[in-house]
Amino acid sequence: MLLEAQGIVKAFGSFRAVDQANLVVAENELIGLIGPNGAGKSTFFNCLAGDTRPTSGTIRFRGQEITRLSPDRHARLGLARTFQVPIVFAGMTVRENVMVGALLRHPHRRRAADEADELLHFTGLAERAEMPVTALGTPGRKRVEIARALATEPRLLLLDEALAGLTSSEVEAAIELVERIHARGVTLIVVEHIMEVIHRLTERVLVFHQGRVIAEGTPAEVTADPTVIAAYLGRRRGRAQ
Amino acid sequence: MIPLRRAGPVAVLVILAIAPFLTANPFYQRIAALVVLAAISASAWNVIGGYAGQISFGHSIYFGIGAYASLLLFGRFGLPPIAGAPLGIIASFVVSLIIGPPTFRLRGHYFSMGTFAIAALAEILIVNWKFAGGAIGLMGPAMPRSLADLLFRNSLPYYAIFLAVLALLLALTHLMQRSRMGFYLRAIGAGERAAESLGVPVQRYKLYALLISGAFTALAGSLYAVMIGFVDPESGFGILISVNMVVIAALGGVGTLFGPLVGAIILVPLQETTNALLGGSGTGAAYVAYGLIIMLIARFSPGGLAELWPLINRHGRRRAA
Numbered sequence: 263m264l265l266e267a268q269g270i271v272k273a274f275g276s277f278r279a280v281d282q283a284n285l286v287v288a289e290n291e292l293i294g295l296i297g298p299n300g301a302g303k304s305t306f307f308n309c310l311a312g313d314t315r316p317t318s319g320t321i322r323f324r325g326q327e328i329t330r331l332s333p334d335r336h337a338r339l340g341l342a343r344t345f346q347v348p349i350v351f352a353g354m355t356v357r358e359n360v361m362v363g364a365l366l367r368h369p370h371r372r373r374a375a376d377e378a379d380e381l382l383h384f385t386g387l388a389e390r391a392e393m394p395v396t397a398l399g400t401p402g403r404k405r406v407e408i409a410r411a412l413a414t415e416p417r418l419l420l421l422d423e424a425l426a427g428l429t430s431s432e433v434e435a436a437i438e439l440v441e442r443i444h445a446r447g448v449t450l451i452v453v454e455h456i457m458e459v460i461h462r463l464t465e466r467v468l469v470f471h472q473g474r475v476i477a478e479g480t481p482a483e484v485t486a487d488p489t490v491i492a493a494y495l496g497r498r499r500g501r502a503q
Numbered sequence: 504m505i506p507l508r509r510a511g512p513v514a515v516l517v518i519l520a521i522a523p524f525l526t527a528n529p530f531y532q533r534i535a536a537l538v539v540l541a542a543i544s545a546s547a548w549n550v551i552g553g554y555a556g557q558i559s560f561g562h563s564i565y566f567g568i569g570a571y572a573s574l575l576l577f578g579r580f581g582l583p584p585i586a587g588a589p590l591g592i593i594a595s596f597v598v599s600l601i602i603g604p605p606t607f608r609l610r611g612h613y614f615s616m617g618t619f620a621i622a623a624l625a626e627i628l629i630v631n632w633k634f635a636g637g638a639i640g641l642m643g644p645a646m647p648r649s650l651a652d653l654l655f656r657n658s659l660p661y662y663a664i665f666l667a668v669l670a671l672l673l674a675l676t677h678l679m680q681r682s683r684m685g686f687y688l689r690a691i692g693a694g695e696r697a698a699e700s701l702g703v704p705v706q707r708y709k710l711y712a713l714l715i716s717g718a719f720t721a722l723a724g725s726l727y728a729v730m731i732g733f734v735d736p737e738s739g740f741g742i743l744i745s746v747n748m749v750v751i752a753a754l755g756g757v758g759t760l761f762g763p764l765v766g767a768i769i770l771v772p773l774q775e776t777t778n779a780l781l782g783g784s785g786t787g788a789a790y791v792a793y794g795l796i797i798m799l800i801a802r803f804s805p806g807g808l809a810e811l812w813p814l815i816n817r818h819g820r821r822r823a824a
Contacts, residue, residue, distance in 0.1 A: 311700065313696070313700075332699065332704075333696075333699040333700050334699050334700075334701075334702045334703055334704050334705065336700075337699075337700060337701055337702030338702050342700065342701075343700050345696070345697065345700075349694040349696060349697035350693075350694070350697070351689065351690050351693035351694055351697065351698075352693050352694075353689060353692075353693055353758065354689060354690075354693065358686065358689075361686060362686050362687070362690045362698065362701055362703070363701045363702075365683045365686055365687070366701060366702035366703075369683050370683075371681060371682065371683070371686075374683075374686075407697075410697075410701060411700070411701070413701075414701055414702055
């Protein structure tokens with residue numbers, strides 16, 4: 263197994279943002295995490311990336327326990343991520359942003375620049391390589407984040423709402439990009455709101471609600487699941503009965 | 504375009520190398536030496552404050568350590584003051600290792616406030632440390648005993664020594680800028696969380712930056728003591744020493760190679776002339792001007808003067824749309 267998360271709990275005081283979540287990811291999978299706002303998927307995601315330390319539970323990556331390792335150690339081991347709101351390095355060009363990622367495996371500037379160029383080409387940013395990164399809009403910045411994360415040569419990439427806030431044509435391009443990343447042999451976990459995207463991209467989905475995983479299966483299975491429908495649409499129907 | 508960009512810095516260095524020799528006026532020569540000295544400490548500050556974006560207001564500690572190391576070695580052991588420079592650098596490493604890790608846990612303004620508090624504390628400690636002259640301070644040699652005392656009537660030898668140190672520091676900074684460390688520091692300054700997620704060991708790189716920055720600031724302090732021959736708690740550890748470095752770097756452009764030098768060329772003469780015009784009671788006047796400068800930078804050009812350069816010079820280059 264590439265990644266195994268068992269019994270993950272993240273408590274803030276008496277509130278459990280994530281409550282006993284489990285996830286097992288095999289090499290080359292493409293997994294979706296969905297759920298309404300505040301369901302705990304982002305917190306869970308941050309636990310996997312090392313940004314948040316879980317209150318209890320263990321996470322193993324390629325057989326090694328990583329539960330309490332810092333985010334930079336995660337990157338070193340081959341687990342990369344993007345952020346819901348892109349954090350680009352202002353004051354640098356697009357290429358330099360990607361080079362920061364590439365320098366992890368290629369300490370020499372020249373090599374890192376070559377690696378960055380390859381990924382800028384892959385993500386469709388080649389023509390904007392020399393631009394200051396702050397000149398890009400949200401879709402461009404999301405691509406920079408993806409290119410930068412790929413530059414660390416991850417085995418597993420966590421995409422946090424990489425498609426949120428994009429127009430439909432941009433979503434189309436982004437879906438195609440995610441598919442190509444998957445085709446490169448990178449295992450992916452994507453947090454996403456848009457059901458259509460989940461349907462098209464993923465083979466297996468986990469549905470979060472109130473900190474718990476309430477359903478798991480293929481996109482078709484979970485969307486037909488009554489508990490999932492109740493979680494998304496509320497319990498009005500249930501109360502009326 | 505590229506040769507032009509290379510020519511700029513070279514021209515600056517050539518002008519700097521000959522400038523003070525063009526005047527026989529000792530007042531101007533002294534200012535020239537002080538400009539280069541201020542450029543050293545501001546450029547040293549720039550490594551952690553500019554590139555890594557950690558705005559330290561505690562660098563007076565390093566400056567004071569260097570200055571005191573020099574004059575303590577002279578005053579207590581009769582050694583030439585410059586012998587204190589390596590001692591000051593070693594002491595700066597110890598200080599960085601002690602104050603770095605805890606303050607780096609603070610982010611943004613909190614880091615600035617934390618370092619400010621530590622510097623204020625250091626000044627109080629020195630005032631109460633009898634061995635180091637207490638509130639009165641320490642004197643350097645009154646008459647040169649040998650060349651090693653580096654005591655000259657004229658400011659030009661100091662100017663030459665300072666310029667050599669500045670050239671070394673800027674060369675190192677230039678190399679750093681192009682290396683992995685330079686990229687990592689800029690990434691840390693621009694977004695610590697993202698840098699971490701890309702495998703940058705953030706705390707470790709901040710410490711590297713502080714070690715380099717502190718060492719050169721301590722060296723600047725030693726050089727100051729060698730030239731001036733006197734240091735007291737205020738001129739060594741005073742909070743205005745820190746403020747000076749920050750304002751000079753901010754005016755020229757933080758996180759740029761030549762920004763601090765440009766800032767020093769503008770601000771130090773301003774400070775020295777107001778001091779000369781208004782006498783001892785007017786030493787605060789320059790800081791009134793500093794306040795105004797800080798407001799103007801913050802309002803119109805947060806990147807310092809370096810931000811305005813590309814607009815003026817590189818008209819051909821694409822300004823991002």
